[in-house]
Amino acid sequence: MLAASLRLASGVVLPVAGLVERWTAWWVALYHRDRLAFTLLTVLTIVLVGSLLGILTDSIMRRLGIDLNSRQIGEQ
Amino acid sequence: MDWLYATMPVAGVRIFWPGLVILGFGAGVIGGFFGIGGGWMVTPGLNILGFPMAYAIGTDLTHMAGKSLISTFRHGRFGNVDYRLGAAMVVGTACGFEAGAQAVIWLERLGRLEFWVRLAYLVLLALIAWTMLRDLNRRWHWAAPNGPNRREHRPAISGVLAARLCRLRIPPVVSFPRAGIRCSVWIPAGLGLLTGWLAGLLGIGGGLVRVPALIYLLGCPTHVAVGTDLFEVAFSGLYGAATYSYKGRTELAAALIMLAGASVGAQIGAVATKYVRGYRIRLLLAIAVMGCGVSVGLKLLAGLLPEAGSALARLATVLILGLVTLLTLEILRQFLSGVGAERAARRAGAAMTREAADNSGRTHSSCERML
Numbered sequence: 489m490l491a492a493s494l495r496l497a498s499g500v501v502l503p504v505a506g507l508v509e510r511w512t513a514w515w516v517a518l519y520h521r522d523r524l525a526f527t528l529l530t531v532l533t534i535v536l537v538g539s540l541l542g543i544l545t546d547s548i549m550r551r552l553g554i555d556l557n558s559r560q561i562g563e564q
Numbered sequence: 565m566d567w568l569y570a571t572m573p574v575a576g577v578r579i580f581w582p583g584l585v586i587l588g589f590g591a592g593v594i595g596g597f598f599g600i601g602g603g604w605m606v607t608p609g610l611n612i613l614g615f616p617m618a619y620a621i622g623t624d625l626t627h628m629a630g631k632s633l634i635s636t637f638r639h640g641r642f643g644n645v646d647y648r649l650g651a652a653m654v655v656g657t658a659c660g661f662e663a664g665a666q667a668v669i670w671l672e673r674l675g676r677l678e679f680w681v682r683l684a685y686l687v688l689l690a691l692i693a694w695t696m697l698r699d700l701n702r703r704w705h706w707a708a709p710n711g712p713n714r715r716e717h718r719p720a721i722s723g724v725l726a727a728r729l730c731r732l733r734i735p736p737v738v739s740f741p742r743a744g745i746r747c748s749v750w751i752p753a754g755l756g757l758l759t760g761w762l763a764g765l766l767g768i769g770g771g772l773v774r775v776p777a778l779i780y781l782l783g784c785p786t787h788v789a790v791g792t793d794l795f796e797v798a799f800s801g802l803y804g805a806a807t808y809s810y811k812g813r814t815e816l817a818a819a820l821i822m823l824a825g826a827s828v829g830a831q832i833g834a835v836a837t838k839y840v841r842g843y844r845i846r847l848l849l850a851i852a853v854m855g856c857g858v859s860v861g862l863k864l865l866a867g868l869l870p871e872a873g874s875a876l877a878r879l880a881t882v883l884i885l886g887l888v889t890l891l892t893l894e895i896l897r898q899f900l901s902g903v904g905a906e907r908a909a910r911r912a913g914a915a916m917t918r919e920a921a922d923n924s925g926r927t928h929s930s931c932e933r934m935l
Contacts, residue, residue, distance in 0.1 A: 512573040512817075519574055519812060527809040530626060530816050531802060537820055538630030541827030542637055549831055553907045556835070557641055 572815045575619045581821050583613050588627060588822030590892045592829025596635040597836050597895045598849050599790030600771030601628045601797045604856050605888045608881050610818075619815055622808030626819040629801030631826040636794045638834035644791030646742035646784075652749050653792075654799050656756025657763075657770070661800065664764020682864045685766045689857035692776045696850035699780075703843060726783025743784045743792070755781060756796075763800075771797055772853060779846070786842030829892075836895050839902025848891060855887035 518526050550556055570581045587609045591602040603624055610620035639645050671680065730747040739746045759777050763770030771793050778789035808814045837845065859880040866876035 515816070516573050523810055523812060526812075527806055530809040530814055530819075531629075531806050533816060534626055534630040534805060534819060534823070535633065535802070537823055538633045538827070539637075541630075541823060542634035542831070545634070545827050545831040546638075549835065552903065553910065554835060554903055555906065556638070 570817070570821075572615075572818055574812070575615060575815050575818075577614045577616075577619075579614050579818065584818055584821040585825035587613070588631070588825030589829040590825075590888050591627075591822075592631050592635075592826035592831075593833040593836075593892045593895050594829075594852070594888060595628075595631055595771075595794070595797075595826075596638070596830040596833025597790070597840075598771070598833075598845070598852065599635075599639075599775050599793040599797070601632065601801060602771075603628065603768055604772065604859075605884050606822075608884055609888075612881060612885075615815070615818070618808075618811075618813040622805070622811070622813035623815045623818045623822075625801055625804030625808055626814050626816065627822040627826060629798060629805045630819070630823045631830050632794050632798035632801050634827050635830040635834045636791070636798050638831055639787075639791030639794055639837075642787070642791070642834075642838065643742060644787045644837070645795050646740050646788055646792045647795065648738070649740040649743050649745075649752055649782075649784075649788075650792045650795040652738070652740075652752040653756030654796060656753040656758075657760035657774075657796055657800065658803070660757040660760025660762075661764040661770075663757075664761040664766075667761070667765050679864070679867060681766055682860055682867070685768075686857055686860050686864060688762065688766075688773065689853050689860065692773065693850050693853045693857060695780060696776060696846055696853070700843060700847055700850065725780055729781055730783065743782070743788045745783055747782070752782060770800065772856065775849065776853075786845050787837055790837060790845065832899050833895055836899040836902065839905070840898050848894065852887065852891060855883060859884045859887075 518529070546556060568580060568582060569578045571578050587606060591606045591609075594600070594605070595602045603621075606624040606628070607617075607620045610623055611617055615623060636645060640647075668681070726745075729751055730745060732748055732751065734748040734750050736749050737746065738749045740752075755777055759770050759774045762768075762773050774793045774796060775789050778784040778792060779786055784792065805814060862876045862880035862883065866873040866880070869876070
């Protein structure tokens with residue numbers, strides 16, 4: 489059973505590690521080859537990931553029972 | 565424990581990645597709560613984790629853009645962002661930032677730039693902290709049970725300065741409904757120019773200067789100042805991310821890891837403002853400003869006393885990280901107690917509604933029986 493779980497674990501980990509390695513190599517190559525594309529991709533990725541994570545944490549907070557649509561501005 | 569370290573593809577350094585998540589979370593909480601980017605705390609933190617300084621600044625600005633977007637959306641839903649005011653300021657901020665950066669290049673030729681910039685920063689932080697604490701002290705004094713006259717309305721410093729500025733009716737005069745201000749558009753634009761210039765000159769994001777300026781010089785409610793400043797920070801973060809990426813000094817992998825922590829932290833910080841009154845936010849911000857000022861002062865001393873230099877610089881870093889930890893814990897406490905109270909109130913409301921429905925049902929059935 490242990491051997492089976494290890495096989496499963498290595499089967500999962502290795503493709504992920506390979507994917508990360510390929511992505512890293514491609515990213516470093518882009519950094520050296522085309523700085524403008526590197527800049528645009530950095531900015532776009534940060535905006536997209538930021539928005540996605542914002543939506544995800546929004547839904548988690550809503551599930552916790554927090555009212556995320558209103559607050560009283562108690563000071564002027 | 566090798567899996568706890570990741571090699572950064574661009575900078576080529578091995579980094580303790582859980583440290584990035586924790587740093588992002590702390591910066592998110594504080595940024596979302598105070599409406600600041602938090603460059604003064606994240607850049608030294610990244611530097612300690614092993615990033616060279618230029619990469620630390622670029623990575624900080626990149627994660628700041630994503631984090632501020634999340635906080636701006638959240639504050640926007642609460643009605644804390646005056647987009648019109650933000651738009652009036654953003655052009656001035658951009659021009660001011662460039663003028664500040666040019667002033668740095670000019671000062672560099674004169675020599676001893678770092679000393680004078682740190683001294684100016686220290687004076688500015690001391691001035692901001694003094695204004696905020698004086699305002700808070702005045703308010704507490706007048707609100708005390710044995711104070712001079714509780715019923716008498718005594719305007720705070722923010723009211724006096726803002727009223728004088730808003731009296732300048734240079735056309736076009738515009739209303740900023742969220743902030744509840746009506747003034748010449750040149751005033752927020754000029755304020756953006758001034759705070760942008762300071763930010764460019766001092767090499768900071770500017771939130772630590774802009775939030776008090778919005779409160780004291782424009783008369784914005786604290787919550788709106790926080791939300792509107794985050795809108796500005798999102799723009800300046802994106803601009804900074806683009807310029808530093810083009811110079812090749814941004815580590816996207818680290819920024820994304822930080823953003824995972826910051827997205828949760830930014831939401832917590834922004835939601836915590838729901839449960840905290842404006843004056844308490846100002847008190848905590850004054851503490852943050854003072855802590856930052858003491859840290860800058862120690863670095864200034866480190867430059868003047870070379871024999872104690874490294875010890876003082878270490879002390880400054882410890883002070884900043886300690887302050888960030890304490891502020892994060894305090895905001896988390898406020899958030900948890902606020903969420904607890906809100907859920908309890910909702911449960912009590914639901915129970916009352918159920919009880920009322922049961923009672924009306926009982927009355928209805930007894931009426932039917934009587935008929």
